[in-house]
Amino acid sequence: MYAMSIWTSPERPARGPKPVYSRARITEAAIRIADAEGLEAATMRRIAAEIGAGAMSLYRYVPSRDDLIELMADRLTGEIDLTGVPSGDWRADLTRYADELRAMWRRHPWIAAVPRSLPGLGPNQLRLIERLMGVLDPHVPIDENLGLVGLLNGYVEGAVREEIGAAEELRRSGLSEPEWMARNHAHVDRLVKSGDHPIFTKIVMEARRPHLSRDDQFRHGLRRVLDCVAAALPPAT
Amino acid sequence: MYAMSIWTSPERPARGPKPVYSRARITEAAIRIADAEGLEAATMRRIAAEIGAGAMSLYRYVPSRDDLIELMADRLTGEIDLTGVPSGDWRADLTRYADELRAMWRRHPWIAAVPRSLPGLGPNQLRLIERLMGVLDPHVPIDENLGLVGLLNGYVEGAVREEIGAAEELRRSGLSEPEWMARNHAHVDRLVKSGDHPIFTKIVMEARRPHLSRDDQFRHGLRRVLDCVAAALPPAT
DNA sequence: TGCTCATTGCGTACATCGTACTCGGTGACC
DNA sequence: GGTCACCGAGTACGATGTACGCAATGAGCA
Known part of the structure; x- marks a missing residue:
């Protein structure tokens, strides 16, 4: 199986134990670290530690670090509030x-x-x-x-x-x-x-x-x- | 001794055996690799191999990879030909x-x-x-x-x-x-x-x-x- | 209710990276 | 001709992204 583009791979199907973490939580933690210490400090191990997970657990939620960065960028775009635009x-x-x-x-x-x-x-x-x-x-x-x-x-x-x-x-x-x-x-x-x-x-x-x-x-x-x-x-x- | 900014550390003093390589040759080789395979392919080992040197030899000429990238950027700026500018x-x-x-x-x-x-x-x-x-x-x-x-x-x-x-x-x-x-x-x-x-x-x-x-x-x-x-x-x- | 097996979290392991340390050899200077 | 600053480069270390495998879990079906 190929790695799918992050936007085409769904968050999660069913069956088996319930996921403990989530893409959102991981993304949030990564952003917190990057804000404080720069993007290069947001390593997989560090992010995992931030949410109390094992390093490899992140890969159940995100195909790769590059994809995670993509998620982070989109989350940041979400901070741009344009409600009411276009206004005329x-x-x-x-x-x-x-x-x-x-x-x-x-x-x-x-x-x-x-x-x-x-x-x-x-x-x-x-x-x-x-x-x-x-x-x-x-x-x-x-x-x-x-x-x-x-x-x-x-x-x-x-x-x-x-x-x-x-x-x-x-x-x-x-x-x-x-x-x-x-x-x-x-x-x-x-x-x-x-x-x-x-x-x-x-x-x-x-x-x-x-x-x-x-x-x-x-x-x-x-x-x-x-x-x-x-x-x-x-x-x- | 601290690492000095790349522009303040001179190419080379005298005494001892003559340097075999040079900043210019290293920079050139790194640019060649980056052109062909991207910046991430221009690793220290790869650049050294490109000019037939040992990996650690590069550090006789350049304090760090980041500084080398700085040199590469300046070399690229040198390609911008503005002779005769400003012309009026x-x-x-x-x-x-x-x-x-x-x-x-x-x-x-x-x-x-x-x-x-x-x-x-x-x-x-x-x-x-x-x-x-x-x-x-x-x-x-x-x-x-x-x-x-x-x-x-x-x-x-x-x-x-x-x-x-x-x-x-x-x-x-x-x-x-x-x-x-x-x-x-x-x-x-x-x-x-x-x-x-x-x-x-x-x-x-x-x-x-x-x-x-x-x-x-x-x-x-x-x-x-x-x-x-x-x-x-x-x-x- | 009990079996099945997809899915979980994650420990181990590996290739690759930048680079600190160290060495023996070299040759310009006093 | 001796001294020693400088050379090239091998070895080694810590950190990184992540492939692989395994035991535990729990939803779906018999």
Whole structure:
């Protein structure tokens, strides 16, 4: 028997002893660990220990670790609350989506480390597609819609990556904060002092200044993206 | 002694026997393997075998596998040719960059699997920053510039991910092509036939139609992004 | 009621990974 | 010509994902 795609294999048939655990419990435990210590800390043994199970017991519920990660990603998508969308006001809807997506990424920064080439097809992900793309669906052809939603996703993803970047890098390095700061600053300072990188130097100076609140910065960029979307819409929308 | 950031540890001091290999050769070999079989196939032992070295010999040149991946990423950035940029025509420059970036990603799709939260600081990456951000630097403040470049990067990345998605997913699954196609189509067909996902169905139908050339599609979306950039520029540019 | 056997949780075991430690050999420097 | 920093690489360790097998369980049928 081949391993089936996770979404096509049912939770469980009947007969025999009742299952003690569940996909949901396992997924939840894995997310808890990943939130606290990163995705690489969510090993099969560790997840099993978290729910008091033996390591191999997980495989009665999930075909492989990769499939479990797929489940985790879909569970995270489920946190994006789009009730009432589409509402008729596309700008408000997309802003709402962008805020929800950003909040979700900030709660679970390890999502950035999930290697995905194609969008997932879990129930939450499908529900999201319907709601989100329903916002522009009456107004633009489907391929245009895909492009615009992709643009929005790209913006949010990039912005959040920048927000969580330093903290994640610090965690991944395994160094203590002062150690990491010292090492990083030393290198950056050397580059700045060399004088060969004028624009990089500007970026560093800007980053070290107290800047706009993260929220305002995000909203500012988002407004630009939405203006871009507006330009692609038919005039009377 | 702590592991130093890869960019601060010099290639090699003097004294003792001459090194047989080099960072460049190792990086090259690793990229060759990753191109052919994915990043996960580029293990230390495999890379060493590729250049005829012992596995542990690599650690004379590179502190860790993660650092080696950093080197690989910078080498890939070096493939982005921006000679003559900035030219004075920002639109042409950014189009050139987008095309180069897309071509690079298509040559090395495994770059999508490199977990990076912060931009790298290798020599090629720094050179790119100077040239690329120099395009808009006279016209917009640095934080605005960062946002716009981020938007452009997000667009290209998203578009290329979509282009290489199916092929990468197929490779990662380890299944044979007909097997994967059968399984995937079966699941998608079930979703479509259920009737619960009208917009997803539209997407599938659109994807199965013979569509615009990839290049035209990419250029179309890119034009939209550049219009968005233009809107953020001061009027007389 | 009692037998059957699919299904349970999980211990053991293995291949593979990154890499710490260690060694004998080498050759630039004082 | 002696010293010793540096070379390449073998051995070994801990951790990982997971294949396999086994005893216990309990729903369905006789």
